[in-house]
Amino acid sequence: MTHAVIKDVLAGRYAVGESITVKGWIRTRRDSKAGISFLAIHDGSCFDAVQAVAPSDLPNYEAEVKRLTTSCSVAVTGTVARSEGQGQAFELQATVVEVLGWVENPDTYPMAPKRHSMEYLREHAHLRARTNIMGAVTRVRHCLAQAVHRFFHEQGYYWISTPIITGSDAEGAGEMFRISTLDLENLPRTDKGNIDYSKDFFGKETFLTVSGQLNGETYACAMSKIYTFGPTFRAENSNTSRHLAEFWMIEPEVAFAELKDIAQLAEDMLKYVCKAVLTERADDMAFFAERIDPTAVTRLQQLVDSSFVRMDYTDAIEILKTCGKKFEYPVEWGVDLQSEHERYLAEEHIGAPIIMQNYPKDIKAFYMRLNADGKTVAAMDVLAPGIGEIIGGSQREERLEEFDKRLAEMGLDKEDYSWYRDLRRYGTVPHAGFGLGFERLVSYVTGVGNVRDVIAFPRTPGNAEF
RNA sequence: UCCCUAGUAGCUCAGUUGGUUAGAGCGGCGGACUGUUAAUCCGUAGGUCACUGGUUCGAGUCCAGUCUGGGGAGCCA
Numbered sequence: 342m343t344h345a346v347i348k349d350v351l352a353g354r355y356a357v358g359e360s361i362t363v364k365g366w367i368r369t370r371r372d373s374k375a376g377i378s379f380l381a382i383h384d385g386s387c388f389d390a391v392q393a394v395a396p397s398d399l400p401n402y403e404a405e406v407k408r409l410t411t412s413c414s415v416a417v418t419g420t421v422a423r424s425e426g427q428g429q430a431f432e433l434q435a436t437v438v439e440v441l442g443w444v445e446n447p448d449t450y451p452m453a454p455k456r457h458s459m460e461y462l463r464e465h466a467h468l469r470a471r472t473n474i475m476g477a478v479t480r481v482r483h484c485l486a487q488a489v490h491r492f493f494h495e496q497g498y499y500w501i502s503t504p505i506i507t508g509s510d511a512e513g514a515g516e517m518f519r520i521s522t523l524d525l526e527n528l529p530r531t532d533k534g535n536i537d538y539s540k541d542f543f544g545k546e547t548f549l550t551v552s553g554q555l556n557g558e559t560y561a562c563a564m565s566k567i568y569t570f571g572p573t574f575r576a577e578n579s580n581t582s583r584h585l586a587e588f589w590m591i592e593p594e595v596a597f598a599e600l601k602d603i604a605q606l607a608e609d610m611l612k613y614v615c616k617a618v619l620t621e622r623a624d625d626m627a628f629f630a631e632r633i634d635p636t637a638v639t640r641l642q643q644l645v646d647s648s649f650v651r652m653d654y655t656d657a658i659e660i661l662k663t664c665g666k667k668f669e670y671p672v673e674w675g676v677d678l679q680s681e682h683e684r685y686l687a688e689e690h691i692g693a694p695i696i697m698q699n700y701p702k703d704i705k706a707f708y709m710r711l712n713a714d715g716k717t718v719a720a721m722d723v724l725a726p727g728i729g730e731i732i733g734g735s736q737r738e739e740r741l742e743e744f745d746k747r748l749a750e751m752g753l754d755k756e757d758y759s760w761y762r763d764l765r766r767y768g769t770v771p772h773a774g775f776g777l778g779f780e781r782l783v784s785y786v787t788g789v790g791n792v793r794d795v796i797a798f799p800r801t802p803g804n805a806e807f
Numbered sequence: 808u809c810c811c812u813a814g815u816a817g818c819u820c821a822g823u824u825g826g827u828u829a830g831a832g833c834g835g836c837g838g839a840c841u842g843u844u845a846a847u848c849c850g851u852a853g854g855u856c857a858c859u860g861g862u863u864c865g866a867g868u869c870c871a872g873u874c875u876g877g878g879g880a881g882c883c884a
Contacts, residue, residue, distance in 0.1 A: 369846095426844065447836090448836075449817050454845060460877065578808055581878095590884065680880075729883095733884060
C-alpha cells in the first residue's frame with residue numbers, strides 16, 4: 342500500500358477512489374451521532390491535518406478507534422474521497438485503522454489539543470514539536486535556511502564550513518565556552534603553578550567559536566565570495582528574548598566590496614528569503630497572522646516591496662536629539678545607540694528596517710575600516726522593527742599600517758593576529774561582510790517573539806535540557 | 808548581572824479588607840446524539856495553593872529567604 346504524505350493527499354495528488362495509507366499522529370478525534378469517528382491526523386508535511394472517517398463497522402472500532410486520543414500514532418488505510426463536510430476538499434474513508442502507539446495516560450499527556458503558553462511548551466521541548474505552532478515554526482525555519490543557501494548559491498558564493506572549535510582567543514565578539522579533555526579534579530600544572538594547557542587535547546587552550554568571520558575572511562581573500570552558516574556560541578549571561586548561548590549565524594564575506602555593497606547584499610538577501618517564505622509557506626504564515634501576530638504577512642510583503650532606508654549614525658543622532666522624545670539614556674555623538682533609540686528610529690520614525698552606517702570608531706571592533714574623516718568606521722547594522730539589531734557588518738580594514746595602528750590603540754597584541762595580519766601582507770584587497778543571527782530572522786519572520794521558541798532545543802544560561 | 812513581575816487541578820485562569828468544605832473553562836473518564844471541524848449536551852474524578860521559615864486565634868491571601876518562569880535593561884547576532 343502506498344504510504345502517502347498528507348500534504349499530497351490534501352493537494353489532490355491522489356485520485357478519488359484510490360486506496361492509500363497515511364501515517365502520523367492524532368490531533369483530535371470527534372465522534373459523530375452517525376456512529377462514526379473523525380480522526381484528524383498530522384505528519385508534519387504541511388500545516389493542515391487530514392481527516393480520516395472511521396465507520397463503526399471497523400472490527401476495532403469500539404475497542405480501539407473510540408479510545409484514540411491526541412498524539413496516538415496511527416497508520417490509516419482508506420480510499421480517497423471528496424469530503425462531504427466543510428473545511429477540506431479531500432478526506433480518507435478508512436478501511437483499516439492500525440494503532441502504532443498509544444498515549445499511555447491521556448489524562449496527564451502534556452500536549453492537550455488547546456492553546457498552551459509558549460513557556461509551558463518550552464518546558465516540554467521534546468513534545469512541543471507536535472503542536473501546530475512548532476510545526477509551523479519548523480517548516481518556516483527550514484524554508485528560510487534553504488532560501489539562504491539558494492540565494493548565495495545563485496549569486497556565486499561558496500559555503501565555507503568554518504571550525505566550531507577554535508584556538509583563537511582573540512575573536513573579540515564575547516565570552517567563550519572553554520572546551521577541554523583535562524581532568525577537572527586533577528589539573529596538570531606548570532612550574533609556575535598555572536594550568537598546563539600543553540597537556541590538553543589540542544596542546545593549547547581551545548574554545549567554541551563566537552564567529553566564523555576571521556576564518557571566513559581568509560577564504561573571501563581567495564574565493565572572492567563566500568558565506569558561512571553554522572552554530573555559534575556565546576557564554577554571556579544574557580537573559581533576553583533575543584539571545585541564545587548557542588545560535589546559528591550566517592556570515593557572508595565579500596572581496597572587492599565596500600560598505601555600500603554589503604548593505605545592498607543584506608537588503609537583497611532579506612527580501613529574497615522573505616519572498617520565499619511568502620510563496621512557499623503561505624499555510625504556516627496564515628496561521629501566524631491569525632494566532633501570533635496579525636501583521637505577520639503584511640509586514641513581510643511590505644519588506645519585500647520597500648527599499649531599506651540608509652541612515653548615517655551622525656544623522657541618526659541629530660534626529661534623536663531634535664525629535665522631542667524623552668529618552669532614558671541621553672543622546673550625544675560618540676555614545677552607542679541604546680535599544681530605546683533603535684526602536685524609536687525603526688518603529689516610529691521610519692516604520693521599516695533601517696540600515697544604520699558609519700559609527701564612531703571608539704564603539705566598534707578593531708577590524709573595521711577607518712573612514713576618511715578619521716572618526717568613524719565603515720560599519721553597518723540592520724535594525725528591524727520589533728526585534729532591533731538583526732544584522733551587524735562592516736568593511737574590514739585591509740591596510741596593514743592602519744590595522745596595526747588600530748591594534749595598538751586598543752592595546753591588542755600583534756602576535757595574536759599573525760595569520761589575520763598575513764591577509765594584509767600578502768595580496769590584500771578591500772573586503773566586507775556581515776553577520777545575521779538566524780534565530781532573530783526566524784523570530785522576525787514568524788512574529789514569534791522569543792528566539793527560544795524558534796530553535797528546537799534552546800540553550801540559555803542555566804538551561805540545557807533535552 | 809540589575810530592575811519589575813508572577814508561581815492555585817493535566818493545561819489556561821478566578822479566588823474580595825486574612826475567616827466555614829479553594830472554584831470555572833478546556834482536557835481526561837462514563838453516557839447521549841444520523842457527517843463532525845478545538846462538535847454539542849448530561850454526568851464524574853481530579854489540589855502538599857512552588858519551597859522553607861515567620862506573623863496571627865486563624866494564611867492561597869501578610870512578611871522574609873530560596874528556586875523557577877516572564878517583561879525590561881546591559882552585552883550582542
